Amino acid sequence: MRTLISETEIRRHRALYFFVLGAVTIAFTLAFLFPVYWMVTGALKTPVELAQPIPTLIPESFQPASYADAWSRMEIARYFANTVVYAFGGWLFILVLDVAVAYALSKLRPVLGNVILGGMLASLMLPASALLIPAYLTVTDVPLLGVNLLNTPWALWLPAVANAFNIYVLKRFFDQIPNDLLDAAAIDGAGRLRVLWSVVLPLSRPVLGVVSIFAIIGIWKDFLWPLLVLPEPAAQTLSVALSRLSLTSQVPLNMMLAGLVIASVPMIVIFLIFQRSIIGGLSAGAMKG
């Protein structure tokens, strides 16, 4: 593809091009990959080696046991499991409830549907941080029900559903599915739910994939909200627990680094597998808001 500098210009300045390419490669490796490398290998070093005034690039001591120690002694296993439950539960709630809303708004077109969509989109204008305090109070004493959701998964699952961006993306995708297709299914005797399940959802696989990935990443990375609504250590996410351990107790540095690595692994795995959708979804988000 033609860009700012043409192929002939690049060929004319071959040496310069390869110099820039080399410099950028080194700079990117140092700036973005090295910190991750330092974290992974740092966890393998003994506390003594980590405390040396001159850090070693390649671990001289080799102590993979810090990962096992972190997993058991810092109870990372428990926090990891918590986070998995929160992320997958939230993902499930988002998929079921947001898809249902988007389908209803797009294909059933209820009275006041546009008002509801408008109200949801208007919430995009509200920065999450501005709602922090009243949303927290809602969690401590849910209106009408009068229950306290602090330290329960519901405190993460339910607010995750109230995401206008998901609904907007899903609705726009459903809007593009021709109604003729739905009518044909209806004539074959399919009810509304059956049409959703057997016609709309299979066609929507790409958009469902993107919404799913971003939902899971979002919950896994979230910090401030879980920090507020999960004060009980046993219920905390890995992020909140790591923060608490780093501020309050004397965890050895190598174990802490191992904890950081463990917290990152799922995100890195998801990224490497779904690179294309993540990067594609990102640019689509930029263009469409």
Next chain:
Amino acid sequence: MAVLSAAERTQRLSPPDPGRLPRSGRLRRVIGDNLLAYAFMAGGLACFALFSWYPLVRGIVLSFQQDNFVTDPYWVGTENYALLFTDPLFWTAWRNTLVFTGLALVLGYLVPLFLAILLNELRHLKGFFRVAVYLPVMLPPIVVVLLWRYFYDPGNGLFNTILSGVGLPTSQWTQSPSTALFSLVLVSTWANLGGATLMYLAGLQGIPGELYEAAELDGASVWQRLWHVTVPQLRFLMLVLLLLQIIATMQVFIEPYQLTGTTNPDTITVMVLIYRYAFTVNNDFGLAAAMSVTLFVVLAAFSAVYLRLTRSQES
């Protein structure tokens, strides 16, 4: 799906034709669809009502109330705001937040644009650059912040070791008033610039190559092409990302919370102060809500411009 019963099977053979239904049947269908639609939406609507619409109203109401979680809330008029505006921390937090946002714009706004233009011209290793620049964005923020805490360590942190290794003066980083905010901006920029870079890259790839060809034929140099083709073509995206970044950086929390604590006047930000009013010492939810309202008012202006921009682009 269950196997269809015999009765349902016969129904399938003679489907009701919506066009020929008697009037009462059509009405019933409309009502039925509406009921069904609201049944579908019930869960989602409840979540929006509980965690978006109701908190908005409650937040504003709360800012005019005294609520400490112990006694019942009661009205105090504008007392929270009066208290807020006379609290020196209020002004410190806002000043820090604005400085943070300004610094983040200088660092985090132009660097991604520059990186994207550079990467777009490189013919090799495209996949590697993309993965590398976006890797920090995928790390959970707590991981980034704790990792950088060890880099910043004034004793034998990596940064000071490198600095003294090449004969440069070392720094106290987050622990000195003059460098603390800058250190926080540096972490935040490192962690987030990948997103903007990839968005710019996508924008660059949408620029038709003919524009560059035409400019080249007209004798435009590389710099002229950059200025007269690339920049105007990206103008909309640049504006959108500018607004998004302002909105995001003004809500900065984890960097000051984790690296410098909630009581450090050098780095206290609006979000940290909200957290502090509500969750440490005095549990003053009214005061915290009033602080949130000031943040909301400022951010809503940027959000409104952002939404108007993106909507006008779509239609």
